[in-house]
Amino acid sequence: MSSISDSAQQTIPGxxxxxxxxxxxxRTLDQTPGVxxxxxxxxxxxxxxKFGGMTAVDVKHLEVQxxxxxxxxxxxxxGKTTFFNLLTxxxxxxxxxxxxxxxxxxxxxxxxxxxxxxVARAGMIRTFQLTKALSRMTVLENMLVGARDQPGxxxxxxxxxxxxxxxxRENIERAEELLRRFKLDAKRDDMAGSLSxxxxxxxxxxxxxxxxxxxxxxxxxxxxxxxxxxxSLLDHIQMLRDEGTTVLFVEHDMHMVRHISDWxxxxxxxxxxxxxxxxDVMGSEAVVDAYLGAHHDRDLGDDDMLxxxxxxxxxxxxxxxVAQDDAEEAR
Numbered sequence: 001m002s003s004i005s006d007s008a009q010q011t012i013p014g015x016x017x018x019x020x021x022x023x024x025x026x027r028t029l030d031q032t033p034g035v036x037x038x039x040x041x042x043x044x045x046x047x048x049x050k051f052g053g054m055t056a057v058d059v060k061h062l063e064v065q066x067x068x069x070x071x072x073x074x075x076x077x078x079g080k081t082t083f084f085n086l087l088t089x090x091x092x093x094x095x096x097x098x099x100x101x102x103x104x105x106x107x108x109x110x111x112x113x114x115x116x117x118x119v120a121r122a123g124m125i126r127t128f129q130l131t132k133a134l135s136r137m138t139v140l141e142n143m144l145v146g147a148r149d150q151p152g153x154x155x156x157x158x159x160x161x162x163x164x165x166x167x168x169r170e171n172i173e174r175a176e177e178l179l180r181r182f183k184l185d186a187k188r189d190d191m192a193g194s195l196s197x198x199x200x201x202x203x204x205x206x207x208x209x210x211x212x213x214x215x216x217x218x219x220x221x222x223x224x225x226x227x228x229x230x231x232s233l234l235d236h237i238q239m240l241r242d243e244g245t246t247v248l249f250v251e252h253d254m255h256m257v258r259h260i261s262d263w264x265x266x267x268x269x270x271x272x273x274x275x276x277x278x279x280d281v282m283g284s285e286a287v288v289d290a291y292l293g294a295h296h297d298r299d300l301g302d303d304d305m306l307x308x309x310x311x312x313x314x315x316x317x318x319x320x321x322v323a324q325d326d327a328e329e330a331r
Contacts, residue, residue: 026068026263033265033274034061034063035275040065042104043061045060045061046100047087047104058271059083059270060271062272065263069237069260072267073252073254074267088126089115089119093112106124123211123212127205127217132204133203135193137192139190139192140179142203143207143210144210145207146207146208146211148212182205182236196229197226198225198228198233199229202229215247216248219250238260262277
């Protein structure tokens, strides 16, 4: 697992295992978009992505705190997944004449316009909204795909049997260890396509850890997961943080965000509109307004958030607006 920088240990007492110490330090920060962090593992500047005339992402500055669980939230269409794609090399920023050049660095290494393979090798691994399990391969084979420094990647190692056998054995041992940890060891020899949606999410997270990342980026880890597996996923995400891995995740489940996040970043219309501790951000009028329009008197983390009654009220307002528009057009 990733090592913790000396600066982080000196800045935050008990770091990274003491969540309260971490949050106490974060609580002292100015809770405004783009605020500097005590020990940023990822720094982003002037990253913009346009599709035609629409700006999907326009982030001026963002820092992600090392060793923390940071949630990236925002309404549908806010640009969160596009932002993930840009940071991990699956997409590239737009070039706008006269605009500052997009730059972002991870562990001090520039990743601007770096391809996805090199980003992963740098130690920043991501998962996807839709799981990428290789259905016609076994669960164990899926795990081995995620390992770094495969014997077949090096001609010299591949030609010397004792070397590649040793490396292959180490990879298998690591894969089996992670499968036990994620309670998928009984599925070791099953085809990945036979797993449930939640089990595939667990498999994808476990496979990502085969590369021993310093930071893992999870895109909607709870999407499509059976409630019975939700707590297991939450526990694993928190365990990653406790072991020193930085976590940045996109999620729409506000209860989950409030429960496990150390810091929350909010996007709307491609821009950062808020940053801060979960309990502060979710009660912010600007943030709630970004989600629910005029319903800014509600806390996004309240237990009664998005109840049937509230959803009906929202639907009723929308229906009234549509009716008014139709009436105006008919005049």
